[in-house]
Amino acid sequence: MNRDLGYTENQLKLARFSKALGHPVRVFIIELLLKQACCYSGDLTEILPIAKSTLSQHLKELKDAGLIQGEIESPKIKYCINRDNWNLARKLFNNLYK
Amino acid sequence: MNRDLGYTENQLKLARFSKALGHPVRVFIIELLLKQACCYSGDLTEILPIAKSTLSQHLKELKDAGLIQGEIESPKIKYCINRDNWNLARKLFNNLYK
DNA sequence: ATTTTTGTTCGTGTTTTTACGAATAATAAT
DNA sequence: ATTATTATTCGTAAAAACACGAACAAAAAT
Numbered sequence: 001m002n003r004d005l006g007y008t009e010n011q012l013k014l015a016r017f018s019k020a021l022g023h024p025v026r027v028f029i030i031e032l033l034l035k036q037a038c039c040y041s042g043d044l045t046e047i048l049p050i051a052k053s054t055l056s057q058h059l060k061e062l063k064d065a066g067l068i069q070g071e072i073e074s075p076k077i078k079y080c081i082n083r084d085n086w087n088l089a090r091k092l093f094n095n096l097y098k
Numbered sequence: 099m100n101r102d103l104g105y106t107e108n109q110l111k112l113a114r115f116s117k118a119l120g121h122p123v124r125v126f127i128i129e130l131l132l133k134q135a136c137c138y139s140g141d142l143t144e145i146l147p148i149a150k151s152t153l154s155q156h157l158k159e160l161k162d163a164g165l166i167q168g169e170i171e172s173p174k175i176k177y178c179i180n181r182d183n184w185n186l187a188r189k190l191f192n193n194l195y196k
Numbered sequence: 197a198t199t200t201t202t203g204t205t206c207g208t209g210t211t212t213t214t215a216c217g218a219a220t221a222a223t224a225a226t
Numbered sequence: 227a228t229t230a231t232t233a234t235t236c237g238t239a240a241a242a243a244c245a246c247g248a249a250c251a252a253a254a255a256t
Contacts, residue, residue: 007125011122011126011129012122014125015119015122015124018116018118019116019117019119019120019121021112021117021120022113022116022117022119023214024110024113025105026113027109028109030194031109040232040233042233048104050214050215050216051215051216052232052234053216053217053218054214056233056234057214057234059233059234061213074222074223075222075224075230076233077233090192090195094188097132097184097188121243121244138202139202140201140202140203143203148245148246149246149247150203150204151203151205151246151248153203154203154205155245159243172253173201173202173203174202175202
């Protein structure tokens, strides 16, 4: 049974984006990427107090939500903000109180 | 073991607020409260396709996160946005990309 | 004093999230 | 061809989120 029918597309999207931001690690990552354009996941492993497999999961979460994207630079992967979706998230959030 | 040490207060707060907004029902509620000042939980029961006990949980979630507050008007409860925290959430989110 | 109205809490079950280490995959470097 | 580097996937476990109906609590109305 799909309870999501009945919510607008925008409500669903905003909930999705918000959920992706709903963990300190992921806030940290987004914050970093907004400040410094890009980073490698290895960089994050050194900073963050979590296992690399856990980090990978968080990155996947952000990627699946559309907030970031990864570009392969073998053997590394360069992560950046997905600007289109980030702007959409901003818009959806800021439109709430207008 | 507390992994939250190591994150800033603002990162933790933003994650908390985001998490609270991370469900369509809760986005819906916040949206409504921003539009029309206040509402009774009974009003929501009629609009939303969920059990009242489930709604109660979502309201509690929003309340615990500090995004809304309830005022007793027996036997009803009038819910409103918690403006201070909402403004803080706005600020924290919008400061991300500055 | 009952009954009605309104919401929360309880008990339960299912699903999702979070986390880890070990195993794996893919490419680069030797 | 091996080895090293980098990151994901797998297997597992514990905790939290989500949802429901039934039971309960509190105050208002009768």
